[in-house]
Amino acid sequence: MCDIARPLIKNKLINLQVTMLCLAAVALARPDKPAPAGYGYAPPTPAYAPPQPSYSAPQPSYSAPQPSYEKKEEGMPFDFEYAVRDDYKGLDFDHDSNSDGKVVNGQYRVLLPDGRTQIVTYTADHHNGYQAEVTYEGEAQYPEPQPYKPAPSYSAPAPSYSAPAPTYEQPKPSYGVPH
Template identity: 50%
Template sequence: MLFQATAFLLLVGSAVAAPTDPYGAPRHEPLYSEEAKPYQFEYGIKDEYAGTDFGQTEESDGNTVRGSYAVQLPDGRKQTVNYVADPYGGYQAEVTYYGEAQYPHEYGPPVTFKPNTYGESQPSYRPQPIYHPEPSYQPTTVHQPEPFYQPRPYYS
Protein backbone atom coordinates (compact mmCIF):
# COMPACT_ATOMS: atom_id res chain seq x y z
CA MET A 1 0.00 0.00 0.00
CA LEU A 2 2.84 2.36 0.86
CA PHE A 3 4.45 1.66 -2.51
CA GLN A 4 1.24 2.54 -4.38
CA ALA A 5 0.81 5.80 -2.46
CA THR A 6 4.44 6.79 -3.13
CA ALA A 7 4.08 6.00 -6.83
CA PHE A 8 0.86 8.03 -6.98
CA LEU A 9 2.48 11.04 -5.29
CA LEU A 10 5.46 10.86 -7.66
CA LEU A 11 3.11 10.74 -10.64
CA VAL A 12 1.06 13.73 -9.46
CA GLY A 13 4.21 15.70 -8.59
CA SER A 14 5.74 15.15 -12.01
CA ALA A 15 2.48 16.19 -13.72
CA VAL A 16 2.32 19.41 -11.71
CA ALA A 17 5.98 20.23 -12.33
CA ALA A 18 5.76 19.62 -16.09
CA PRO A 19 5.95 22.76 -18.27
CA THR A 20 2.72 23.97 -19.88
CA ASP A 21 4.38 24.22 -23.29
CA PRO A 22 4.21 20.70 -24.75
CA TYR A 23 7.53 21.20 -26.54
CA GLY A 24 9.32 22.48 -23.45
CA ALA A 25 10.78 25.50 -25.25
CA PRO A 26 11.00 28.73 -23.32
CA ARG A 27 9.05 31.69 -24.66
CA HIS A 28 11.18 34.39 -26.25
CA GLU A 29 10.37 37.97 -26.99
CA PRO A 30 10.97 39.09 -30.57
CA LEU A 31 14.42 40.55 -31.18
CA TYR A 32 12.92 43.70 -32.69
CA SER A 33 9.52 45.18 -33.21
CA GLU A 34 8.50 47.00 -36.31
CA GLU A 35 5.44 49.15 -36.60
CA ALA A 36 3.01 48.25 -39.34
CA LYS A 37 3.44 50.09 -42.62
CA PRO A 38 0.62 50.82 -45.04
CA TYR A 39 0.99 49.54 -48.59
CA GLN A 40 -0.92 49.12 -51.81
CA PHE A 41 -0.28 47.01 -54.91
CA GLU A 42 -2.07 45.81 -58.00
CA TYR A 43 -1.34 43.56 -60.97
CA GLY A 44 -3.23 41.99 -63.82
CA ILE A 45 -2.49 39.63 -66.70
CA LYS A 46 -4.70 39.14 -69.73
CA ASP A 47 -3.63 37.01 -72.70
CA GLU A 48 -6.58 36.43 -75.01
CA TYR A 49 -4.70 33.96 -77.20
CA ALA A 50 -3.88 31.61 -74.32
CA GLY A 51 -7.09 32.40 -72.41
CA THR A 52 -5.24 33.67 -69.35
CA ASP A 53 -7.01 36.37 -67.36
CA PHE A 54 -6.25 37.03 -63.69
CA GLY A 55 -5.25 39.83 -61.35
CA GLN A 56 -5.15 41.10 -57.79
CA THR A 57 -5.41 44.36 -55.88
CA GLU A 58 -4.56 44.75 -52.20
CA GLU A 59 -4.14 47.60 -49.75
CA SER A 60 -3.39 47.86 -46.06
CA ASP A 61 -3.54 50.67 -43.53
CA GLY A 62 -1.02 48.82 -41.35
CA ASN A 63 -3.68 46.95 -39.38
CA THR A 64 -6.38 45.80 -41.78
CA VAL A 65 -5.76 44.29 -45.21
CA ARG A 66 -8.42 44.62 -47.91
CA GLY A 67 -8.16 43.15 -51.34
CA SER A 68 -9.61 41.34 -54.27
CA TYR A 69 -8.39 38.83 -56.82
CA ALA A 70 -10.05 37.42 -59.92
CA VAL A 71 -9.30 34.52 -62.24
CA GLN A 72 -10.87 33.19 -65.43
CA LEU A 73 -11.88 29.58 -64.75
CA PRO A 74 -11.53 26.81 -67.38
CA ASP A 75 -15.32 26.42 -67.54
CA GLY A 76 -15.73 30.02 -68.78
CA ARG A 77 -16.78 31.68 -65.52
CA LYS A 78 -14.83 34.44 -63.80
CA GLN A 79 -14.25 33.93 -60.08
CA THR A 80 -13.75 37.01 -57.90
CA VAL A 81 -12.75 36.89 -54.24
CA ASN A 82 -13.08 40.02 -52.09
CA TYR A 83 -11.41 39.67 -48.71
CA VAL A 84 -10.66 41.51 -45.46
CA ALA A 85 -8.10 40.35 -42.90
CA ASP A 86 -7.33 41.85 -39.51
CA PRO A 87 -6.06 40.61 -36.13
CA TYR A 88 -9.54 40.56 -34.61
CA GLY A 89 -11.78 39.06 -37.29
CA GLY A 90 -9.21 36.95 -39.10
CA TYR A 91 -9.53 36.30 -42.83
CA GLN A 92 -13.04 36.82 -44.22
CA ALA A 93 -13.70 36.23 -47.89
CA GLU A 94 -16.67 36.65 -50.21
CA VAL A 95 -16.52 34.58 -53.42
CA THR A 96 -18.62 35.48 -56.46
CA TYR A 97 -18.84 34.01 -59.96
CA TYR A 98 -19.72 35.81 -63.18
CA GLY A 99 -21.04 34.02 -66.23
CA GLU A 100 -22.32 30.51 -66.67
CA ALA A 101 -20.24 27.34 -66.76
CA GLN A 102 -19.79 25.91 -70.25
CA TYR A 103 -19.11 22.23 -70.79
CA PRO A 104 -18.75 21.59 -74.54
CA HIS A 105 -19.38 18.09 -75.89
CA GLU A 106 -16.41 18.37 -78.23
CA TYR A 107 -13.12 19.92 -77.32
CA GLY A 108 -11.09 21.92 -79.81
CA PRO A 109 -7.44 21.53 -80.60
CA PRO A 110 -4.97 22.24 -77.81
CA VAL A 111 -3.66 25.77 -77.43
CA THR A 112 -0.48 26.19 -79.45
CA PHE A 113 1.88 29.05 -80.18
CA LYS A 114 1.10 31.42 -83.01
CA PRO A 115 2.83 30.71 -86.32
CA ASN A 116 5.89 32.71 -87.33
CA THR A 117 4.74 36.25 -88.23
CA TYR A 118 8.01 37.43 -89.77
CA GLY A 119 7.07 36.36 -93.30
CA GLU A 120 9.27 33.27 -93.28
CA SER A 121 7.79 29.99 -94.38
CA GLN A 122 10.33 28.02 -92.36
CA PRO A 123 10.76 28.18 -88.60
CA SER A 124 13.48 30.49 -87.36
CA TYR A 125 15.11 27.62 -85.48
CA ARG A 126 17.17 25.31 -87.62
CA PRO A 127 18.36 22.09 -86.01
CA GLN A 128 22.10 21.59 -86.04
CA PRO A 129 23.88 18.27 -86.58
CA ILE A 130 24.57 16.33 -83.42
CA TYR A 131 28.12 16.77 -82.14
CA HIS A 132 30.04 13.66 -81.11
CA PRO A 133 33.28 14.74 -79.46
CA GLU A 134 36.32 12.48 -79.58
CA PRO A 135 38.07 11.87 -76.27
CA SER A 136 41.18 14.00 -75.77
CA TYR A 137 42.96 11.35 -73.75
CA GLN A 138 44.38 7.95 -74.60
CA PRO A 139 43.11 5.14 -72.42
CA THR A 140 45.81 3.31 -70.50
CA THR A 141 46.09 -0.42 -70.00
CA VAL A 142 44.44 -1.93 -67.01
CA HIS A 143 46.76 -2.78 -64.12
CA GLN A 144 47.25 -6.49 -63.68
CA PRO A 145 47.86 -7.46 -60.07
CA GLU A 146 50.96 -9.46 -59.25
CA PRO A 147 50.47 -13.08 -58.26
CA PHE A 148 49.65 -13.70 -54.64
CA TYR A 149 52.79 -14.40 -52.58
CA GLN A 150 52.66 -17.40 -50.31
CA PRO A 151 55.68 -17.86 -48.06
CA ARG A 152 57.19 -21.26 -47.69
CA PRO A 153 56.51 -22.97 -44.43
CA TYR A 154 59.28 -22.54 -41.89
CA TYR A 155 60.50 -25.77 -40.40
CA SER A 156 62.92 -25.82 -37.59
Protein backbone atom coordinates (compact mmCIF):
# COMPACT_ATOMS: atom_id res chain seq x y z
CA MET A 1 0.00 0.00 0.00
CA CYS A 2 1.31 3.45 -0.71
CA ASP A 3 1.75 6.11 1.91
CA ILE A 4 -0.95 8.34 0.42
CA ALA A 5 -3.72 5.69 0.62
CA ARG A 6 -3.23 4.88 4.36
CA PRO A 7 -4.55 8.22 5.76
CA LEU A 8 -7.55 8.11 3.39
CA ILE A 9 -8.50 4.61 4.54
CA LYS A 10 -7.98 5.59 8.19
CA ASN A 11 -10.27 8.67 7.76
CA LYS A 12 -12.97 6.52 6.13
CA LEU A 13 -12.86 4.08 9.06
CA ILE A 14 -13.21 6.94 11.57
CA ASN A 15 -16.17 8.37 9.64
CA LEU A 16 -17.80 4.93 9.57
CA GLN A 17 -17.34 4.53 13.36
CA VAL A 18 -18.85 7.96 14.05
CA THR A 19 -21.82 7.18 11.81
CA MET A 20 -22.43 3.87 13.59
CA LEU A 21 -22.33 5.56 17.02
CA CYS A 22 -24.88 8.18 15.89
CA LEU A 23 -27.23 5.48 14.56
CA ALA A 24 -26.97 3.57 17.86
CA ALA A 25 -27.78 6.74 19.85
CA VAL A 26 -30.83 7.44 17.69
CA ALA A 27 -32.05 3.85 18.04
CA LEU A 28 -31.75 3.97 21.84
CA ALA A 29 -33.61 7.30 22.08
CA ARG A 30 -36.74 6.19 20.22
CA PRO A 31 -39.86 8.13 21.17
CA ASP A 32 -42.07 4.99 21.14
CA LYS A 33 -40.02 3.46 23.94
CA PRO A 34 -41.42 4.28 27.43
CA ALA A 35 -39.34 6.51 29.70
CA PRO A 36 -37.39 4.83 32.50
CA ALA A 37 -39.26 4.47 35.79
CA GLY A 38 -36.85 6.69 37.72
CA TYR A 39 -35.34 5.92 41.08
CA GLY A 40 -38.37 4.38 42.70
CA TYR A 41 -40.15 7.40 44.18
CA ALA A 42 -43.21 9.33 43.11
CA PRO A 43 -42.82 12.92 41.92
CA PRO A 44 -43.54 15.45 44.69
CA THR A 45 -46.96 17.03 44.94
CA PRO A 46 -47.07 20.77 45.48
CA ALA A 47 -47.48 21.57 49.18
CA TYR A 48 -48.30 25.26 48.55
CA ALA A 49 -51.77 26.48 47.67
CA PRO A 50 -52.59 30.16 47.34
CA PRO A 51 -54.66 31.47 50.24
CA GLN A 52 -58.34 32.17 49.73
CA PRO A 53 -59.44 35.76 50.35
CA SER A 54 -60.96 36.18 53.79
CA TYR A 55 -62.45 39.64 53.34
CA SER A 56 -65.23 41.23 51.36
CA ALA A 57 -64.86 44.23 49.10
CA PRO A 58 -65.45 47.55 50.90
CA GLN A 59 -68.64 49.45 50.28
CA PRO A 60 -68.26 52.87 48.63
CA SER A 61 -68.20 55.61 51.25
CA TYR A 62 -68.52 58.69 49.08
CA SER A 63 -71.41 60.65 47.71
CA ALA A 64 -71.77 62.14 44.27
CA PRO A 65 -70.16 65.58 43.94
CA GLN A 66 -72.46 68.55 44.17
CA PRO A 67 -72.52 70.83 41.12
CA SER A 68 -70.27 73.83 41.73
CA TYR A 69 -71.33 75.89 38.73
CA GLU A 70 -74.20 77.49 40.64
CA LYS A 71 -71.91 79.34 43.04
CA LYS A 72 -69.49 81.79 41.45
CA GLU A 73 -66.77 83.47 43.40
CA GLU A 74 -66.35 87.12 42.62
CA GLY A 75 -63.02 87.95 41.01
CA MET A 76 -60.49 90.48 42.17
CA PRO A 77 -60.53 93.91 40.51
CA PHE A 78 -57.44 94.64 38.39
CA ASP A 79 -56.09 96.99 35.76
CA PHE A 80 -53.00 96.34 33.60
CA GLU A 81 -51.42 97.41 30.35
CA TYR A 82 -48.27 96.56 28.38
CA ALA A 83 -46.82 97.27 24.96
CA VAL A 84 -43.89 95.99 22.88
CA ARG A 85 -42.45 97.73 19.83
CA ASP A 86 -39.31 96.55 18.04
CA ASP A 87 -38.89 98.12 14.59
CA TYR A 88 -35.80 96.06 13.81
CA LYS A 89 -37.67 92.76 14.14
CA GLY A 90 -41.04 94.14 13.05
CA LEU A 91 -42.82 93.52 16.38
CA ASP A 92 -45.61 95.79 17.56
CA PHE A 93 -48.27 94.60 20.01
CA ASP A 94 -50.01 95.81 23.13
CA HIS A 95 -52.66 94.67 25.59
CA ASP A 96 -54.71 96.48 28.18
CA SER A 97 -57.38 95.02 30.42
CA ASN A 98 -59.37 95.95 33.51
CA SER A 99 -61.95 94.34 35.74
CA ASP A 100 -64.30 95.41 38.51
CA GLY A 101 -64.34 91.84 39.85
CA LYS A 102 -67.41 90.84 37.86
CA VAL A 103 -66.77 91.87 34.25
CA VAL A 104 -63.43 91.96 32.41
CA ASN A 105 -63.01 94.48 29.57
CA GLY A 106 -59.94 94.69 27.40
CA GLN A 107 -58.31 95.18 24.05
CA TYR A 108 -55.17 93.90 22.39
CA ARG A 109 -53.50 94.91 19.14
CA VAL A 110 -51.08 92.87 17.03
CA LEU A 111 -49.11 93.94 13.94
CA LEU A 112 -49.63 91.12 11.41
CA PRO A 113 -46.95 90.01 8.91
CA ASP A 114 -48.99 91.45 6.01
CA GLY A 115 -48.80 94.97 7.48
CA ARG A 116 -52.30 95.16 8.95
CA THR A 117 -53.01 95.61 12.64
CA GLN A 118 -55.47 93.19 14.22
CA ILE A 119 -57.52 94.71 17.06
CA VAL A 120 -59.48 92.47 19.42
CA THR A 121 -61.86 94.18 21.84
CA TYR A 122 -63.39 91.81 24.37
CA THR A 123 -65.70 91.49 27.37
CA ALA A 124 -65.87 88.45 29.63
CA ASP A 125 -68.12 87.58 32.56
CA HIS A 126 -69.74 84.52 34.14
CA HIS A 127 -73.11 85.13 32.53
CA ASN A 128 -72.19 85.80 28.86
CA GLY A 129 -68.74 84.20 28.66
CA TYR A 130 -66.03 85.61 26.39
CA GLN A 131 -67.37 88.01 23.75
CA ALA A 132 -64.85 89.40 21.26
CA GLU A 133 -65.00 91.79 18.33
CA VAL A 134 -62.15 91.52 15.84
CA THR A 135 -61.30 94.38 13.47
CA TYR A 136 -58.35 95.20 11.20
CA GLU A 137 -56.60 98.46 10.39
CA GLY A 138 -54.59 99.06 7.25
CA GLU A 139 -54.29 97.30 3.92
CA ALA A 140 -52.58 93.94 3.46
CA GLN A 141 -49.28 94.33 1.61
CA TYR A 142 -47.00 91.73 0.15
CA PRO A 143 -43.80 93.49 -0.98
CA GLU A 144 -40.94 91.65 -2.64
CA PRO A 145 -38.40 90.65 -0.03
CA GLN A 146 -35.16 92.61 -0.14
CA PRO A 147 -31.84 91.00 0.71
CA TYR A 148 -30.47 91.99 4.07
CA LYS A 149 -27.68 94.58 3.91
CA PRO A 150 -26.55 95.70 7.33
CA ALA A 151 -25.32 99.27 7.66
CA PRO A 152 -21.64 99.43 8.62
CA SER A 153 -21.19 100.11 12.28
CA TYR A 154 -17.79 101.75 11.83
CA SER A 155 -16.09 104.24 9.51
CA ALA A 156 -12.67 104.13 7.95
CA PRO A 157 -10.00 105.41 10.37
CA ALA A 158 -8.62 108.89 9.79
CA PRO A 159 -4.87 108.89 9.10
CA SER A 160 -2.84 109.91 12.13
CA TYR A 161 0.46 110.46 10.36
CA SER A 162 1.85 112.70 7.62
CA ALA A 163 3.47 111.54 4.41
CA PRO A 164 7.25 111.09 4.85
CA ALA A 165 9.55 113.74 3.39
CA PRO A 166 12.12 112.40 0.86
CA THR A 167 15.56 112.03 2.48
CA TYR A 168 17.62 110.79 -0.41
CA GLU A 169 20.15 112.61 -2.62
CA GLN A 170 21.16 112.11 -6.19
CA PRO A 171 23.66 109.23 -6.23
CA LYS A 172 27.29 110.02 -7.04
CA PRO A 173 29.08 107.89 -9.58
CA SER A 174 31.29 105.28 -7.99
CA TYR A 175 33.36 104.42 -11.00
CA GLY A 176 36.42 106.04 -12.34
CA VAL A 177 37.29 107.21 -15.80
CA PRO A 178 38.40 104.29 -17.92
CA HIS A 179 42.19 104.15 -18.92
